[in-house]
Amino acid sequence: AQSVTQLGSHVSVSEGALVLLRCNYSSSVPPYLFWYVQYPNQGLQLLLKYTSAATLVKGINGFEAEFKKSETSFHLTKPSAHMSDAAEYFCALLSGGSYIPTFGRGTSLIVHP
Amino acid sequence: KAGVTQTPRYLIKTRGQQVTLSCSPISGHRSVSWYQQTPGQGLQFLFEYFSETQRNKGNFPGRFSGRQFSNSRSEMNVSTLELGDSALYLCASSPGTSGIFYEQYFGPGTRLTVT
Numbered sequence: 001a002q003s004v005t006q007l008g009s010h011v012s013v014s015e016g017a018l019v020l021l022r023c024n025y026s027s028s029v030p031p032y033l034f035w036y037v038q039y040p041n042q043g044l045q046l047l048l049k050y051t052s053a054a055t056l057v058k059g060i061n062g063f064e065a066e067f068k069k070s071e072t073s074f075h076l077t078k079p080s081a082h083m084s085d086a087a088e089y090f091c092a093l094l095s096g097g098s099y100i101p102t103f104g105r106g107t108s109l110i111v112h113p
Numbered sequence: 114k115a116g117v118t119q120t121p122r123y124l125i126k127t128r129g130q131q132v133t134l135s136c137s138p139i140s141g142h143r144s145v146s147w148y149q150q151t152p153g154q155g156l157q158f159l160f161e162y163f164s165e166t167q168r169n170k171g172n173f174p175g176r177f178s179g180r181q182f183s184n185s186r187s188e189m190n191v192s193t194l195e196l197g198d199s200a201l202y203l204c205a206s207s208p209g210t211s212g213i214f215y216e217q218y219f220g221p222g223t224r225l226t227v228t
Contacts, residue, residue, distance in 0.1 A: 043203055043219030094215060100169050103156040
């Protein structure tokens with residue numbers, strides 16, 4: 001069975017500080033991994049995706065994520081947080097020829113001025 | 114290219130009523146998925162339609178149903194509403210193929226409140 005665990009339901013950072021949102025996965029086959037962002041009262045927007053082409057994936061808005069098979073992780077980072085980054089972030093996994101991704105519970109990013 | 118649209122955006126219903134939500138996918142996308150999002154349960158998959166056929170189904174009671182039309186537009190219906198059905202219902206469309214080309218594009222959601 002596949003699963004996604006996002007460590008920390010809330011992460012608080014100061015504006016300009018490093019953002020690190022953690023995602024660990026479990027999959028018996030090589031996965032495709034995604035990060036989505038959700039702003040209040042909106043749907044999910046794709047930030048980036050890992051499809052085995054490169055372990056370091058760059059996304060929109062300055063975010064990037066690194067796939068580490070040995071650690072079964074796909075953590076999301078951004079060097080310098082901006083107030084506009086405050087949102088809910090979801091990690092998702094797709095594997096085994098499935099058409100339905102498995103989502104983590106989400107991490108709320110809070111950015112302090 | 115226009116994004117995924119969902120109507121209505123907000124809805125208030127009474128327990129026991131039924132409701133129909135609509136989703137128009139991105140042009141050319143043949144797969145439409147529906148999710149229920151609540152603070153307590155997070156994002157839960159309801160069902161997925163591809164070319165008018167239900168291809169996958171989540172673990173929800175039979176009160177939740179859906180369909181897809183030949184133009185890929187989709188509707189979901191919830192009958193005999195319960196208070197616990199209050200949620201944000203998200204629709205997502207994708208080309209319908211798995212693998213490296215897979216991406217889901219989400220609509221803004223329909224906020225359903227059951228009183």
